[in-house]
Amino acid sequence: MGVVGRNDTHSTNSPEDTVISSLSPRARKASAVAAALAVTAVLGATAVAATDDHGKGGKQEVAAVRGSAEFMLPYYPDDDVRSFTFDAEAAPYSNPQPGIPTGLPTDAKGTVKISHYSAERKVTYTSEARVDCLVTGPHTATLTAVVTKVGPGGPPNVGKRLGFSVHDGGKDGGPGRSHDRVGFSWNGVNLDPKGKGQPEELPVGTCMAPAPYAPVTKGGYTVHHAELPQMPGQGKR
Template sequence: MNRRTKIAAVAAALLMTAGAAGSAVASGDGASGNREAAALTGSAKLYRPAGDDITMSFDAHLAKDVPPSEATGTFSFSHYKGEFAAAADVKVDCLVTGGKVAVVTGVITRGEGLLAPAVGKRVGISVHDTGKGRDRLGYSWMASNNPLKDEVPKCTSAAPFERTKEGTGDLRVLPWEFEYPTE
């Protein structure tokens, strides 16, 4: 076998090994065996024709074999328009997904502007991952228009009634495949 053929064969073997390792990591079948059961990730802006700048970002995860109330991660949201300013960082305390819909709740850890007094309050957001780049969102404070007024139980939010602004991002929902007990 000539030198070029040997180099090509070794390179191909290395690429195949790296691809197999990458597939194992992506599927969550790592050494720990604790693959991800559900997730909500990504960010997008809400569609508002009046010029409001509203952004939602998610990094929420649920490990296999734990209840939704043991989800981990964070999410954040902000709303700016003229003098109006409100933003919050949230620590996830529950995540449940079904198909391409997710509901995530958490407790506000940092509030800015009108949300500064909201630290310690629980809020919830729902997401419908349409797969078309125009996802939908809902939020627990939609009825009162004020997260400070609503008491929200874990894993509770309004239906995803708002649309995301075209071209501003893509939210991704990893569906939870609930395993029913057999006994």
């Protein structure tokens, strides 16, 4: 004869459940609170580890150059007004190429706008270019961009790559006291001397530009430096 009220099926309770069920209501409540605190601590440690691995909020720092400024040519003073406007940002490994399926750590995106007012002709020449490469160091950067648009009267150089360099001199000291500088890959640089023949201008490779030799006279630039990231799939060293 069986015992009245006995459940003959196998219990699915774990040993932990059995122990907790044998505790008083107050003890069971204390045990539940302790378990919740333990879970919170584990989740917090996981979040901290994720932040340490990936930087602020899991986002990696991105190099960039932004700003607009006028500058002078120290070797050729005149009344012309020249300016560059940069809106360039790194986009590592975003441009696959033949033999380089991953792209390069220096891949970049953005635009460069060029303006040159000729005081002699009283005409402003403009052009725009698409950024394809950017590399930075503290307070300095080089970038290249391919011309996509030329305004009326400008040179027919759509498709030509131009090189630029930027020195971010920090906070300016007042009107006319900017410490920023720029450089660019034409007007006397990047030439190939040929003995008695006239030197020819050479093609510009990605991220190639001279040192920033031209002082900024109005406006300014901001360089945000970030290290070049490792190739995708490579672990930390």
